[in-house]
């Protein structure tokens with residue numbers, strides 16, 4: 388498994404974890420919104436493993452939250468670049484190799500926020516993030532059509548409020564403090580767990596999902 392992340396220390400921990408559990412992995416530390424870094428990640432993966440079966444475009448973030456009338460242009464641009472550019476760059480770099488083998492799976496991370504989320508929209512603002520995650524849905528719709536004749540499946544997973552290391556504390560705080568909280572607004576009435584998202588990504592990357600393409604699978608505890 389080839390992993391790319393801007394956080395070198397976090398990357399090292401994840402690579403060590405995978406190897407300790409019996410897997411194979413290496414990491415490339417760098418900014419994946421840069422064309423050269425995205426290309427290098429794919430080249431290094433090919434050099435190491437000889438082929439690319441699955442690409443997961445996972446990186447993403449909310450950037451600085453602001454209501455639309457207070458949003459700074461540079462903060463808007465940062466989120467557009469972060470959430471869309473790396474997905475485009477890594478996909479573009481990997482696809483020629485998948486086309487040659489007439490085989491491949493691409494899974495991109497969208498978000499339930501593509502339809503707006505009450506716990507951010509009413510209190511903090513989140514339109515830049517929601518825009519990019521709706522963009523990921525548009526991306527997989529079109530690219531799945533472009534790649535269908537090459538036997539490459541392209542899908543997305545749209546997580547709801549997930550209790551990750553990075554996002555969990557803020558979501559738990561919203562549950563304690565606001566009316567339109569994740570727990571109140573989510574039909575299953577709880578935060579999701581990281582493995583519940585990972586399982587959906589694994590399914591879309593597996594042979595069991597061979598006749599599924601162009602779909603955004605919501606893992607949001609209901610809609």
Ligand SMILES: NC(=O)c1ccc[n+]([C@@H]2O[C@H](COP(=O)([O-])OP(=O)(O)OC[C@H]3O[C@@H](n4cnc5c(N)ncnc54)[C@H](O)[C@@H]3O)[C@@H](O)[C@H]2O)c1
Pocket residue numbers: 391392393394397417418419420445446447448449469496497498499500545546547548549550551552553554
């Ligand atoms: N956690 C949630 O509740 C939630 C909900 C919906 C969607 N998502 C989406 O799921 C994906 C993963 O979310 P997460 O909560 O695990 O996020 P996270 O912040 O924990 O992980 C994102 C990773 O991307 C890396 N990264 C950031 N900028 C980078 C860059 N320029 N180049 C390379 N790496 C970079 C970070 O270092 C981090 O390791 C994201 O696309 C996110 O938008 C998350």
